Amino acid sequence: MTLNEYIAEMLCTAGTLPFPTVTAAYSRKSVMTSIGQVERNIYFLKEGIIEIGMETEIGNKIIDFCFSNDLVSSYTSFLAQETSDVYLYCLTDCIVEIVPYAQLNEAYKTSLLANQFGRLATEGLYMKRVRKEKDALTKNAEQRYLELIKYRPEMIKEIPVHRIARYLGIHPESLSRLRKTIS
Template sequence: MILNMGDTENYISFIEKGIARFVIPKEDVDKEITFGFCFKNEFISAYDSFLLRKPALYNVQALTPITMWSISYADLQEVYQHTVIGNLIGRLSSERLFLIKSKREQSLLNETATERYLKLFTDRPKLIKEIPLKYIASYIGVTPQALSRIRKQIS
């Protein structure tokens, strides 16, 4: 576990290798909700918890062995105060995160589960190849059984 629900995120990290997922835990493990993934060469953080300095409402979990480089909240604030490039990188990273989240939200509201699944092939091909199907099902908002039916229809 990278971060447990209820803990405050103190780091932004860069994944050198490995895969992680964002998950809302449930009493019944089969009902957990996966709402995001991070891969090699991507930044990872429970960013809302990091920014607000409040406990996370979800877990951040490594799905594979993971190597990350991390910077603490305090150190990042120092970088922002004293460097122009730090501010630029921070702004660009925040903008990228916003666009990813906005695109996902619109997808959940405007597309069918089949359309969301098919889009994964073009938008995030690594996700389809490296993530267990039960997590992909949760990510697109369907049960594993419904994902199985979608996959049969496509083939």
């Protein structure tokens, strides 16, 4: 069982969790967390695709995409309870299970299960970040694109080409040429 599957199982059996969760729906093009806002929740994405991005001097940079069964949050903002430097944007209609900061921290004081959830969430987000950083340092755009096709085929079908190009750090025209050479 993968980490995300284990966390999904924990959240789907909400009656066994030592903290409350709330199910919410966000429509396509909704902003779940804005830059400058303090993140008050971790979201477990039950359905949909969320883009995590930030503003830079040369425009918006897409940091990551999250899919069904992923945890998503402006995690550094959530942990420090400081303003977020990233946004969470719904590329599709999304259904999430919300884990509020205050209730989770209260549960940490008395529950081993809550602490296990927090540890697993942190480990999962850390491992995802490390893999992404290593890929950015050691792989070219073509290799990263081929991995997207292999491990996240839904990404190619559901996300506009210009957003995938921004995620890979290349121009949309370069991605179009790359796609033609691979086909």
